[in-house]
Amino acid sequence: MAHADILAGPVSEALYRRALEAITGGVNSPSRGMEALGGGAPPFIERAEGAYLYDVDGRAYIDYVQAFGALILGHARPEMLRALDEASRRGLLFGACHPGEVQLAERLRQLFPVCEKVRFTASGTEAVMTAVRLARAATGRRVLVKFEGSYHGHFDAVLVGAGSGASTLGLDESAGIPEGIKADVVTLPYNDAPAAERWLEAHGRDAACVLVEPIVGNFGLVEPVPGFLERVARAARAVGALVIFDEVITAFRFRPGPVYVELGVEPDIVTFGKILGGGLPIGGYGARRHIMELVAPAGPVYQDGTWAGHPLSVACALATLDLIGQDAGLYRRLDDLGRALAAGVRDGAARRGVPLVVHQRCGAVSLFFTSEPDVRDFSGVRRTDARAFARFVRAMLRQGILLPPSPYEVWFLSAAHTEREVERTIRAVDAALEAVLDGS
Ligand SMILES: Cc1ncc(COP(=O)(O)O)c(C=O)c1O
Missing domain, CATH: 3.40.640.10 (Type I PLP-dependent aspartate aminotransferase-like (Major domain))
Structure with a gap:
């Protein structure tokens, strides 16, 4: 899989080339690299606000990485x-x-x-x-x-x-x-x-x-x-x-x-x-x-x-x-959004016949591309379809949705996410599942 051309814009690409020269592996934490997606430059982020990250190429992303779970209140509150x-x-x-x-x-x-x-x-x-x-x-x-x-x-x-x-x-x-x-x-x-x-x-x-x-x-x-x-x-x-x-x-x-x-x-x-x-x-x-x-x-x-x-x-x-x-309603709201997101993803997968298991608890969601009934341990995750995952995440990124670039990481919602972001994400999931099916 070599998709290095389509992940990030030209300014991110140029920064990544410099990063590869100056920082070992181009990243300061391996989790931030795109290796599991087939490689290429990750978007370099210029600023963040609410549920969004904005990269150096002027692209906006709904952020479900939330700094690998370190954020729950949204960016720059x-x-x-x-x-x-x-x-x-x-x-x-x-x-x-x-x-x-x-x-x-x-x-x-x-x-x-x-x-x-x-x-x-x-x-x-x-x-x-x-x-x-x-x-x-x-x-x-x-x-x-x-x-x-x-x-x-x-x-x-x-x-x-x-x-x-x-x-x-x-x-x-x-x-x-x-x-x-x-x-x-x-x-x-x-x-x-x-x-x-x-x-x-x-x-x-x-x-x-x-x-x-x-x-x-x-x-x-x-x-x-x-x-x-x-x-x-x-x-x-x-x-x-x-x-x-x-x-x-x-x-x-x-x-x-x-x-x-x-x-x-x-x-x-x-x-x-x-x-x-x-x-x-x-x-x-x-x-x-x-x-x-x-x-x-x-x-x-x-x-x-x-x-x-x-x-x-x-x-x-x-x-x-x-x-x-x-914020007495915070966890209830996160749970409502998490449920809506998980349900939207499950519906999309069922409609298109993509075998998918979705786990959700409160504002944490994760997807497993597998035809097994559930995933309960690490060996279960290892049996999931890594190529389908990579195609899915790349297709989401192209639509301005930033997901963790690894099948082992969780998507996180924050207090700044609303129904609007979740609905947009569910629409993007539909197109991303199509990319999974047609192998693009
Ligand atoms: C469960 C768990 N423990 C420990 C750590 C390490 O934390 P840190 O990255 O702050 O060193 C992590 C980081 O992802 C983690 O998920």
Whole structure:
């Protein structure tokens, strides 16, 4: 598949050529590349507002990437810009304690029932990396148990059998990971509680933690089958392992807090990031007091960071919590739009006879080009039709709809999307499905 000619306009093309010379692979995060679509220049974005991105060629796109799930309020929301402006006038970085981080921690304690204490980091990767270190210190054990196709950031241990951008490039195992680290990681199939129970029963005495996305957002949107999380958590605790829920994508995506509250299973440690920062980098983790007090300087587990608790990220996080808190109808509206979008896509596929499974929860939607009845795990996503997906996404892009350029990523709606954008998207889906059928 070589479609390098049709994805982006001439100014983006020229920038991409320069980027390929100056930035390795032309991108600063592999997820942004067009490799899964057959290659070519991605649109280079000049500005963003509401539900739209505008590229350097003057093209507008309805944005369903939403910064890979980091945004829920839409782009350049005036209240967020004001919060950022006010915070920046007080100084950009202190390298010292400040009132905002205390306020933010106090508010998160109220929103995340298991978090008697929290700690902020600069990214989700750092949050999960420290959560795993903390679990290892708390249990005195070495093995990290996680699930196929999930993505938890880019530190060594979680890149063993990693999902998301790594899956897109077929790099389920990054090069450069020492054998010693691989030996301490076990990757099990998601949504297969008996497999997890069997493994934990047989080998669980070495397990420090079970790390899981409570709802997967990294091989499409895949929800846990009933009982999966409960059984995994029970089996982990039965052998003395801790349960870490990685809520970097899910926290604030489906409700004003972590999704585990809705799912009814509580972790021992929870990580968060993305949406909380309102567009600025943030991550963090929290747990009950006795676990969190193992972290330095209270205890012996080391975690540090020049950017941790960054005043601008914290100001944007506080503004995000305010805006989410003030908008009582936000998640209902996102769910209505998500349902309408999913229904429109399903109808279009049924009318044209394109085999398609659509998952939707609140404002998160994902499509699987498959004739199987459903997709429940990573192997199911791997069996989907990658060529049909690529044709579909390219045809959507040509119509001004920006979808994540990977079958493993989820489409996200934001508070700025309305029926108008969703209706336009559904009309575009019709033409894109035609492109899937005629192979263009
Ligand atoms: C579930 C999950 N955990 C962790 C991360 C890593 O977060 P970050 O990109 O902020 O390092 C991601 C990023 O996509 C994620 O989806």
